[in-house]
Amino acid sequence: MTDAAPALPLVRTVAELRAVVADWRRQGFSVGFVPTMGALHEGHLGLVREAGALADRVVASVFVNPTQFAAHEDLGTYPRQEERDAQLLASAGCALMFAPSVEEMYPQGFATGVTVGGPSQGLETDFRPHFFAGVAVVVAKLLNQARADVAVFGEKDYQQLMVIQQMTRDLDIPTRIVGAATARDGHGLALSSRNAYLSQDELEVARRLNGVLAEAAVQASSRRPLPAVERDAYSALLKAGFERVDYVAVRRAEDLSVFSDGVVDGPGRILAAAWLGRTRLIDNMAVAAPPG
Amino acid sequence: MTDAAPALPLVRTVAELRAVVADWRRQGFSVGFVPTMGALHEGHLGLVREAGALADRVVASVFVNPTQFAAHEDLGTYPRQEERDAQLLASAGCALMFAPSVEEMYPQGFATGVTVGGPSQGLETDFRPHFFAGVAVVVAKLLNQARADVAVFGEKDYQQLMVIQQMTRDLDIPTRIVGAATARDGHGLALSSRNAYLSQDELEVARRLNGVLAEAAVQASSRRPLPAVERDAYSALLKAGFERVDYVAVRRAEDLSVFSDGVVDGPGRILAAAWLGRTRLIDNMAVAAPPG
Numbered sequence: 001m002t003d004a005a006p007a008l009p010l011v012r013t014v015a016e017l018r019a020v021v022a023d024w025r026r027q028g029f030s031v032g033f034v035p036t037m038g039a040l041h042e043g044h045l046g047l048v049r050e051a052g053a054l055a056d057r058v059v060a061s062v063f064v065n066p067t068q069f070a071a072h073e074d075l076g077t078y079p080r081q082e083e084r085d086a087q088l089l090a091s092a093g094c095a096l097m098f099a100p101s102v103e104e105m106y107p108q109g110f111a112t113g114v115t116v117g118g119p120s121q122g123l124e125t126d127f128r129p130h131f132f133a134g135v136a137v138v139v140a141k142l143l144n145q146a147r148a149d150v151a152v153f154g155e156k157d158y159q160q161l162m163v164i165q166q167m168t169r170d171l172d173i174p175t176r177i178v179g180a181a182t183a184r185d186g187h188g189l190a191l192s193s194r195n196a197y198l199s200q201d202e203l204e205v206a207r208r209l210n211g212v213l214a215e216a217a218v219q220a221s222s223r224r225p226l227p228a229v230e231r232d233a234y235s236a237l238l239k240a241g242f243e244r245v246d247y248v249a250v251r252r253a254e255d256l257s258v259f260s261d262g263v264v265d266g267p268g269r270i271l272a273a274a275w276l277g278r279t280r281l282i283d284n285m286a287v288a289a290p291p292g
Numbered sequence: 293m294t295d296a297a298p299a300l301p302l303v304r305t306v307a308e309l310r311a312v313v314a315d316w317r318r319q320g321f322s323v324g325f326v327p328t329m330g331a332l333h334e335g336h337l338g339l340v341r342e343a344g345a346l347a348d349r350v351v352a353s354v355f356v357n358p359t360q361f362a363a364h365e366d367l368g369t370y371p372r373q374e375e376r377d378a379q380l381l382a383s384a385g386c387a388l389m390f391a392p393s394v395e396e397m398y399p400q401g402f403a404t405g406v407t408v409g410g411p412s413q414g415l416e417t418d419f420r421p422h423f424f425a426g427v428a429v430v431v432a433k434l435l436n437q438a439r440a441d442v443a444v445f446g447e448k449d450y451q452q453l454m455v456i457q458q459m460t461r462d463l464d465i466p467t468r469i470v471g472a473a474t475a476r477d478g479h480g481l482a483l484s485s486r487n488a489y490l491s492q493d494e495l496e497v498a499r500r501l502n503g504v505l506a507e508a509a510v511q512a513s514s515r516r517p518l519p520a521v522e523r524d525a526y527s528a529l530l531k532a533g534f535e536r537v538d539y540v541a542v543r544r545a546e547d548l549s550v551f552s553d554g555v556v557d558g559p560g561r562i563l564a565a566a567w568l569g570r571t572r573l574i575d576n577m578a579v580a581a582p583p584g
Contacts, residue, residue: 014464109547111409112428112462118403136404137463144436144464170404171429172306172436255401 008090010097014145017098021059021147029056033148033175035139038062038099039079039193040088043154043183048092050180051152059096060089061142066102068134074278079193098146105141114140116170119162119256123271124282127246132163139164143175151175156182156190158269158284162256182283184210190283202276205241209283212236213248213270220250220264221288227262237274246273246280250287264290300382302389306437309390313351313439321348325440325467327431330354330391331371331485332380335446335475340384342472343444351388352381353434358394360426366570371485390438397433406432408462411454411548415563416574419538424455431456435467443467448474448482450561450576454548474575476502482575494568497533501575504528505540505562512542512556513580519554529566538565538572542579556582 011017021031032055034047044060051058062085069075086097114136124131143151153161161179168177183191188210189203198206216233220226233248251258253267268287273280303309313323324347326339336352343350354377361367378389406428416423435443445453453471460469475483480502481495490498508525512518525540543550545559560579565572 018466109410109458110462111411112459113407113409114463115405115407116403117405118401141462141464144466147466166401167404170402170433171406172433174310174436174439 008086008094008097010086010099012100013104014100017059017096017145018147020096024057031055031146031148032058033143033146033151034058034060034094035142035151035153036060036062037064037078037193038085039081039196040085041183041191041193043156043191045088045092046183047152047154047180048089048094050178051150052093054150054152054178055148057095058093059098059146059148060094061098061100061146063100063105063138063142065105065134065138067106067137068131070128070130079196105138113137114167116163116167118166119159121256123247123249123251123256124159124273127273132160135160136163136167140167140171140173143168143173148175150178152178152180154182155179155284156192157282158271159256192281194279194281197279198276202279205276206281208240209237209242209272209274209281210285212240213272213283213285216248216250217270217285217287220268220270221290223263223290225262226250226259226264233270233272237272242274242276244275246275248272253286300378300386300389302378302391304392305396306392309351309388309437310439312388316349323347323438323440324350325435325438325443326350326352326386327434327443327445328352328354329356329370329485330377331373331488332377333475333483333485335448335483337380337384338475339444339446339472340381340386342470343442344385346442346444346470347440349387350385351390351438351440352386353390353392353438355392355397355430355434357397357426357430359398359429360423362420362422371488397430405429406459408455408459410458411451413548415539415541415543415548416451416565419565424452427452428455428459432459432463432465435460435465440467442470444470444472446474447471447576448484449574450563451548484573486571486573489571490568494571497568498573500532501529501534501564501566501573502577504532505564505575505577508540508542509562509577509579512560512562513582515555515582517554518542518551518556525562525564529564534566534568536567538567540564545578
């Protein structure tokens with residue numbers, strides 16, 4: 001955890017990754033895994049530290065997965081900074097960086113898809129219909145490549161976390177999936193690689209997302225009807241300066257199913273996606289079950 | 293290999309399966325796996341022996357997977373004979389039988405699908421459109437449950453073998469997939485659990501399937517145009533007494549793609565599916581690449 005971090009071992013092929021992990025196993029070490037798309041920030045480093053608390057050795061992948069971007073999305077401009085990422089990972093206690101090429105992950109003739117129902121329904125899927133199919137395939141591959149005991153994903157992408165837990169359970173992938181709390185800046189803004197796209201004015205607006213959700217979460221916990229809670233939060237986001245709101249919705253925390261009575265009657269989660277210029281931000285937080 | 297086979301250990305849960313396999317690993321044993329739907333015959337036992345030649349300990353699963361049967365198919369009548377299966381597996385050197393319930397494999401809320409393109413296109417898919425999706429999910433699960441070094445599948449279901457190899461490679465499931473030659477009776481009929489459905493008259497017809505394919509394979513290898521080869525084989529099957537032919541087709545052996553020039557120019561495979569009464573039989577065999 002110093003500025004002068006040691007050089008981090010880097011592998012680019014699945015065979016090399018497996019050789020290192022197998023060597024760790026022979027030495028009796030448990031293995032933790034943190035998949036990332038690089039452009040690392042303090043949020044990712046928290047995931048690495050969490051994995052380090054749960055396992056003896058941590059491997060992190062850095063792979064900007066093209067199959068989870070739609071044609072009009074920001075695959076081409078998504079920030080890439082591999083050397084800096086390696087330094088940051090080393091400083092957080094990561095023992096190996098796995099940075100495969102697109103060809104290593106999706107060789108000629110690749111033909112398999114993974115679809116996950118349940119928690120993938122609605123929310124992100126309404127606006128990024130191909131997203132979770134891309135996520136599910138790449139995460140299934142990465143988990144099977146790394147064969148870790150535990151993998152840590154951020155709650156920042158809460159629906160993604162739910163989808164990955166569902167898939168891992170359903171396909172019996174023998175890795176425990178752990179969610180880690182969202183890292184935020186001093187103003188409550190969830191850390192995101194995409195925050196780098198924001199102008200100073202946009203950043204001011206972005207920092208209000210968290211507060212709008214917190215206020216709505218309190219209302220939802222007090223059994224205010226969810227259509228009203230969601231409508232008011234939607235208006236509040238526009239009033240705060242967001243140019244467009246894809247969704248703001250309260251769902252059951254455990255599987256993102258809807259509260260069918262229209263009020264919160266157990267642990268919930270409020271989730272939102274909203275736009276500032278060409279930048280799309282997401283955030284979410286817990287909605288406490290009502291007392292009694 | 294005696295009539296008085298020892299009792300075979302049986303587990304019904306994934307947790308128990310993993311505990312036995314983990315214990316084998318601790319003892320330094322490699323692990324082979326043979327997935328079956330039970331109703332075992334000499335063909336399955338050959339797969340178990342093949343797995344035993346490739347690994348120190350062999351586990352076989354017996355699970356009639358409902359998701360690979362369509363509503364009108366024979367799920368309800370598919371033969372089940374668990375005690376006899378256990379004896380046969382033990383006699384072939386199997387060390388553990390895994391016979392999970394449907395609830396163990398597909399608990400409430402199961403929501404994940406696996407789709408495999410490439411070799412799944414056409415042939416069986418034209419007539420059993422949901423088949424390979426069901427196969428892919430259950431095999432992905434079983435492979436991840438057993439965590440074997442090697443799994444053996446019969447070439448009798450050649451397209452299935454290709455689909456499973458594609459999926460395993462694409463999802464980086466760390467188990468080597470091996471195909472084993474089709475076991476046949478003294479008349480060349482491929483052994484199949486569904487042969488038990490055949491009357492004596494139907495059995496006589498069924499035994500001609502192999503010969504029709506062998507003749508067509510010779511023609512294809514000698515560069516006779518494939519449309520003519522396939523048309524003549526189709527007619528020959530009807531003339532032999534099959535009531536209906538779903539398909540008879542020559543494809544590339546490596547990935548089941550079509551020979552785009554309409555003649556065999558490399559290793560091929562001829563595959564067929566045909567009906568006798570309510571019984572659907574499949575078979576296939578190698579088509580040698582033309583000389584030169």
